[in-house]
Amino acid sequence: MSVTIRDVAKFCGVSVSTVSRVLNGYTDISEETANKVFAAIKKLDYVPNNTARMLTRKDTKIIGLTIPDIKDPFFSENASGAEKLLLENGYQIFYGNMERSADKLLNYLQQARQMRFDGLIITPDEWTEELLDTIRRISMPVVALRRRPPQSSGVPFVDNDHYKGAMEMMTYLTDLGHTRIAHIVLPTGIGAIRREAYRDFCQIRSIEARDVKIDLPANKLDQARENGYQAMKRIHETWPDTTAVFAGTDQLAIGAMVYLREKGLSVPADISIAGVNDMDYASLPWFDLTTMSLNRTEMGRAAAQMLLDIIEERRPHPENLLLGTSIIVRGSTIKYKNGG
């Protein structure tokens, strides 16, 4: 069919192993032979068959990277951060789009095993027993992104420090003078962590905790805006004197804004709103949204670095990594004005 290493060898009258050596940059080759081989390769338009190469070598230089939902730009940025570092280190990336399905993930892990990937970066929506079991069985380096695995699993992971971030946001809001602050909680592990921070904060400052949890399963978060709307409605009906809302997502924040707009309330004059993520349209003048910004690409990069460290055995048991977040202050939050 296509031209093989044997053709190249024959063409320039050397052995197959010599050609292989040249290709892999061995030094025990005379310059003359090397040149002959390179010329032949170009002439015959020879391209090594990677599947054959993978078969003999123990490594494949492929690492798998799962994306929970390819339509969500957040994950895309995660991915591109990881990709960059991996490419620089000579690895190929095999993306897997999970579409928020646990089965797809399980299936992807099997594929990864069949193809003998060198490692995996995964972002499961949930850590089930079955998942942990599969990870154990495929016996390949895995690092987790954005969803903390059980400690017992031994899977290292990287995420933003949502606890600290939420604390900072709450500090910022109270510094503005707000004391009646509601919180819209995502139905995910991250949501839980931020709620913990929120409640801890409320307790420390002795202010009332007003959190509302989105009641959607984690695999349907794409209707975030509608949920923000509903959550804001509940907040407004339950605690009408709320002066600030910390939403678990910019999407939720904007959903909340839609509700307020309908009710004729204005942001930030009547109520301050903050989100999380710094999505690209958060800065539009209509929203001008104060938000807790996460290190999107940096996270992916860090996870990739951690994985490489494991694969190339620079570190046997890397610890978990929590990246810092920052508050981006925009116009949707202002000082609390008594009776204003």
Place this chain on the structure above:
Amino acid sequence: MSVTIRDVAKFCGVSVSTVSRVLNGYTDISEETANKVFAAIKKLDYVPNNTARMLTRKDTKIIGLTIPDIKDPFFSENASGAEKLLLENGYQIFYGNMERSADKLLNYLQQARQMRFDGLIITPDEWTEELLDTIRRISMPVVALRRRPPQSSGVPFVDNDHYKGAMEMMTYLTDLGHTRIAHIVLPTGIGAIRREAYRDFCQIRSIEARDVKIDLPANKLDQARENGYQAMKRIHETWPDTTAVFAGTDQLAIGAMVYLREKGLSVPADISIAGVNDMDYASLPWFDLTTMSLNRTEMGRAAAQMLLDIIEERRPHPENLLLGTSIIVRGSTIKYKNGG
């Protein structure tokens, strides 16, 4: 290292070829043997080595899918449409994130060749000679998405019918009574097609063509909003009596709205605005954007179908495919009111 087909064979006292046959569903196997083999596979937790399998077979059941920019949700939806169909047909998808770089694409094609993919769906930003040459050399089925290749290339492609869609949009706007309609042109092939439609339309209806082209290279379209702003500025300064704007993208449309907002002009009272794509936030009440909606997932699906047809030789030379678009009417466009 890990358990191979030979281990399975030994374990249940049959030959390697028998196990292979069982795995591949051959019928000349007694039920008894088959069961023994399946049991052994489960017991030993055997997983076939896909790289070895790929080496002997001529097909790999892998198809490559390039994404120009993983951060752009438009392409993501393309991809997920294609992915669905391909998975259903037993293919794995190997995504390639091009980050708008022609070099990355070239490199990806080389990889595809080394790994012996069965086929490729690509969305190049530009059709260069080098690209065409590489496609020719890798000799594998390719279909193009969203960027029309030169006819001579023989590469089939699928896209939305932008010419027809633009015509429809212009018809819609003139039906509303507008005659001074500006058009913001994308600096891509698609932009050119729509401009052609726009100009043809203007000529037919004897109205003035007012098109402004974004002067950004195709690989920097992420600043679309800023460009929409600038384009609207130019329109407003050049033709202050413009009553409607057809923007090449929702992003551009929103950028235009930002400008108008700054100038104290209101949409749609002072000027009607329409976009293209029906991005998820187009429906937000602040924008409520009339838009030309494209078949995002359907496109990907169609391209995948076309590729499968070629690979499985159902069709030797598929023609190009142009999908229909539709106008989604929202509040950003209204009837032209003379002196209103």
Place this chain on the structure above:
DNA sequence: AGATCGTCCGAAAACGGTTTAGTAAAAAGG
């Protein structure tokens, strides 16, 4: 001159599957 040492290269054995060709035993046909 013989022993020792580098340098450059080749033969052959993997790697883990698939597939072709063939065979022994059982069933069917005459």
Place this chain on the structure above:
DNA sequence: CCTTTTTACTAAACCGTTTTCGGACGATCT
């Protein structure tokens, strides 16, 4: 009862690389 066909399986070649081991040959040392 002998031949043909079918059934259920196996041996071995093959896919295209990498890698180990060793060999030839010229240079250097004693």
